[in-house]
Amino acid sequence: xLRRGSLISRMLAVGLLAGMLLAGYGLVLAPVVAAYRxxxxxxxxxxxLLQRYRSLASxxxxxxxxxxxxxxxxxxxxxxxxxxxxxxxxxxxxxxARAVIEAAGGSLRSTQILPASPVDSTVPxxxxxxxxxxGVDVEGLQKVLYRLETGQPFLFVDQLTVRQQRTRRRSGxxxxxxxxxxxxxxxxxxxxxxx
Numbered sequence: 001x002l003r004r005g006s007l008i009s010r011m012l013a014v015g016l017l018a019g020m021l022l023a024g025y026g027l028v029l030a031p032v033v034a035a036y037r038x039x040x041x042x043x044x045x046x047x048x049l050l051q052r053y054r055s056l057a058s059x060x061x062x063x064x065x066x067x068x069x070x071x072x073x074x075x076x077x078x079x080x081x082x083x084x085x086x087x088x089x090x091x092x093x094x095x096x097a098r099a100v101i102e103a104a105g106g107s108l109r110s111t112q113i114l115p116a117s118p119v120d121s122t123v124p125x126x127x128x129x130x131x132x133x134x135g136v137d138v139e140g141l142q143k144v145l146y147r148l149e150t151g152q153p154f155l156f157v158d159q160l161t162v163r164q165q166r167t168r169r170r171s172g173x174x175x176x177x178x179x180x181x182x183x184x185x186x187x188x189x190x191x192x193x194x195x
Contacts, residue, residue, distance in 0.1 A: 079154040081128055081190040086116035089128040089190035093155070097132055097148065097186055104143035106136030106182075119189065129187035135165065137177035144182075153188050160184040 083089030090113045101108050114129040136144060141162070148155045163181045 078152050079189075080125075081153050081188045083128075083190055086126060086128060086190070087113075089126075089188075090116070090130065092153075093128055093130055093186070093188055096153070096155075097130060100147045100151075101132075101134050101136070101144055104136060104140040104147070106134045106140045106144060109133040109135060114185065114187075116190075124191060125189045126191075127187055128190050129185055131183070131185050133181070133183045135179050136182060137179060139177065141180055141182055148186055155186050155188045158185045158187065 081089040081092050083092055094111050094113070097111070098108055110133045112131040114131060116126045116128050119125040119127055134144075145157055145160075148157055161183045165179045165181050
């Protein structure tokens, strides 16, 4: 049995006290210190983000001015069909196509206005399109396609189909250019009305 004041009992008491202190530190103080450090790191990260947000916020007036300038320049750029509605834009497209075809010596047989469709939900543009059938010779077809795709407004030809008509040549002239039966879709873009 250990006596009350003996060296072993004192060492055992000190060991127990040290163990309890270590257990208390491990159970109580260590989680508090770890949480304190983690909160400190989160505060540093939040302060860094706040600095970045403030920096970006200070650039906002400059970016708004640049955006307004780009929008003004875009409004001045030609190439779009004009019209306050899809029907008016399609009518302008139809008139333009008719003028180009007649100038190239072709005969417009039919036009069909195709439904207008939005280009993208983030872009205020709509696509206006026509399906066209015409009769024209080879040289006239080249002129029609060239003028449609290189002129103003900017237009695009798609789904081009060319067939030679099965008609007799007038006056039996073998050098006469054959008349082609041509169909294609032509489309352009109109600025959507901003609401």
